[in-house]
Structure formats: structure tokens, C-alpha cells
Amino acid sequence: MGGVEEAIVRAAQFFSNDAAVVCLTGAGVSAESGVPTFRDAQTGLWSRFDAEELATPQGFERDPGLVWRWYMWRLEQVGAAAPNPGHRALAELARLCEAFLLVTQNVDDLHEQAGSADVLHLHGSLFNFRCAACAAPHHLTVEERGADSPPACGLCGDLVRPDVVWFGESLPWDAVEEAAAAAHGCDVMLVVGTSGLVYPASQLPLVARQGGAMVIDVNPEPGPISSIADIFLLGKSGEVLPALARAVRELRAEL
Numbered sequence: 001m002g003g004v005e006e007a008i009v010r011a012a013q014f015f016s017n018d019a020a021v022v023c024l025t026g027a028g029v030s031a032e033s034g035v036p037t038f039r040d041a042q043t044g045l046w047s048r049f050d051a052e053e054l055a056t057p058q059g060f061e062r063d064p065g066l067v068w069r070w071y072m073w074r075l076e077q078v079g080a081a082a083p084n085p086g087h088r089a090l091a092e093l094a095r096l097c098e099a100f101l102l103v104t105q106n107v108d109d110l111h112e113q114a115g116s117a118d119v120l121h122l123h124g125s126l127f128n129f130r131c132a133a134c135a136a137p138h139h140l141t142v143e144e145r146g147a148d149s150p151p152a153c154g155l156c157g158d159l160v161r162p163d164v165v166w167f168g169e170s171l172p173w174d175a176v177e178e179a180a181a182a183a184h185g186c187d188v189m190l191v192v193g194t195s196g197l198v199y200p201a202s203q204l205p206l207v208a209r210q211g212g213a214m215v216i217d218v219n220p221e222p223g224p225i226s227s228i229a230d231i232f233l234l235g236k237s238g239e240v241l242p243a244l245a246r247a248v249r250e251l252r253a254e255l
């Protein structure tokens with residue numbers, strides 16, 4: 001890792017016992033678990049599929065079966081994935097810090113599987129379903145998972161949809177408010193594996209910076225977040241984050 005090693009040690013110094021840390025993760029943190037990101041040119045989902053058809057309310061209205069089958073495929077893919085060392089290192093960092101809020105744009109459950117508690121999901125979850133009309137929660141049966149089209153809501157009869165945020169839809173307001181308040185008041189904003197292109201999550205590092213926080217970005221590619229970050233840790237989260245957690249542990253042992 002070379003120069004990154006030195007930057008990791010520099011970053012670790014900000015994770016003091018009493019530092020308030022907010023961590024924002026994106027699809028990149030799950031890439032090493034085999035879950036494809038959205039925007040990577042070769043492997044990203046949007047290089048192979050049409051977001052307009054699959055991840056908008058209009059696409060669902062036009063062809064609910066197509067959207068349903070795509071989400072069932074993603075559910076299967078994510079259901080078969082296991083957390084990687086990056087997810088586990090974030091759970092460890094949370095245990096090492098008194099105040100640590102994990103905010104994710106991911107719709108998988110790999111942070112929870114790795115032992116992170118109280119994860120704030122800004123874009124919903126692939127494992128939750130609700131009625132497209134009355135929003136009543138719906139528990140999927142095995143048959144519904146294998147079906148070619150979405151089931152009907154038990155309450156109003158409209159179609160059931162994945163409880164994820166699609167393009168053009170609003171984010172859960174309470175989650176956004178909690179994330180923004182925490183970002184404004186934090187000492188350290190750790191950003192991991194996000195392209196920083198999806199609003200409003202992309203604003204959280206800026207809010208943190210305006211509030212006086214140290215912004216640390218972990219990504220194998222430079223991007224809009226690394227350009228405003230105080231420390232850019234160039235590399236894969238599955239390699240950089242375990243090294244960061246180790247460096248924080250070592251600093252604590254020296255005290």
C-alpha cells in the first residue's frame with residue numbers, strides 16, 4: 001500500500017476514544033462480497049441494465065413483472081453474499097469509538113451481518129416489501145419470491161413492490177434528518193465506497209466539513225468526495241479498513 005500506510009496512521013489519530021464518528025458507506029463496501037456496484041464502468045449494474053426501466057416508479061408501472069424478476073435476482077445475489085473484512089472492520093471501529101453512526105446507501109444487510117448495530121439505511125432494503133399504493137408492509141412467501149410478477153397487497157389489492165428508494169423518489173425523511181444532524185455535529189466523517197453522485201447522501205460529507213469535521217475517504221478511485229476530503233485512503237475497503245482499525249487499536253495500546 002506504500003504511501004497509503006502512512007495516511008492510514010494519520011487517519012487513525014482522529015479516531016480518539018471520545019470522537020463522534022459518522023461513517024457513510026456506498027455500494028463499494030460490498031463489492032468485495034461479490035455484490036456489483038451501480039456505476040463501475042465494467043461491472044456496475046447500470047452498465048448492463050437500464051435504471052430507467054428497473055429502478056423508477058414509471059418503470060414499475062410499465063412492466064411490473066420485469067422489475068419484480070430483476071429485484072428477485074438481486075435478492076438472491078445479495079442473500080448469497082457474506083460480509084467482507086471491510087464490513088467487519090467498520091463494526092470493530094464502532095466498538096472502539098464512543099459515538100459511531102453508520103449511515104449506508106446500501107440495500108443489502110451485510111453491515112448487520114458483520115455485527116454493526118443501528119445501521120441507518122437511506123435507500124431502504126432489498127429484504128423489505130410494501131404495497132405500491134397503501135404502503136402496507138408485505139412478507140414474501142417462497143412462492144412469491146419465485147413468481148414472474150409481484151403479488152397483490154392483502155389489504156388493498158394493489159401491487160407489492162420492493163421497499164427501496166427508486167430514482168425520482170424521496171428518501172425516508174427521519175433517516176435523512178438524523179444523518180444530516182449527526183454529520184453536522186461529528187468530528188470525523190469516514191466515507192467508504194461511494195461515487196458521491198447520488199443526492200442527497202452525497203451532501204453529507206460536505207455538511208460534515210462545514211461543521212468542522214475531518215473528512216476521510218476510502219475508495220480505489222478518486223472522485224468528488226476524495227477531492228474535498230482531508231485524507232484520501234486510496235484502495236479497496238476490504239484492505240484499507242482492517243488496516244485502519246488495526247492502526248486505531250495500536251494507537252490505543254500505546255496510550
Ligand code: NAD
Pocket residue numbers: 025026027028029030031032035036037038039040044045105106107108123192193194195196197198218219220221223235236237238
Ligand atoms: P456507485 O456504484 O455509484 O459507486 C460505487 C463506488 O464504490 C465507486 O466510487 C467505486 O470506485 C467504489 N468501489 C468499487 N470497489 C470498491 C472497493 N472494493 N472498496 C471501496 N470502494 C469501491 O454506488 P453508490 O455511490 O453507493 O451509489 C449509490 C446507490 O447504489 C444507492 O442508491 C444504493 O442503493 C445503490 N447500490 C447498493 C448496492 C448494495 O446494497 N450493495 C449495490 C449496488 C448499488
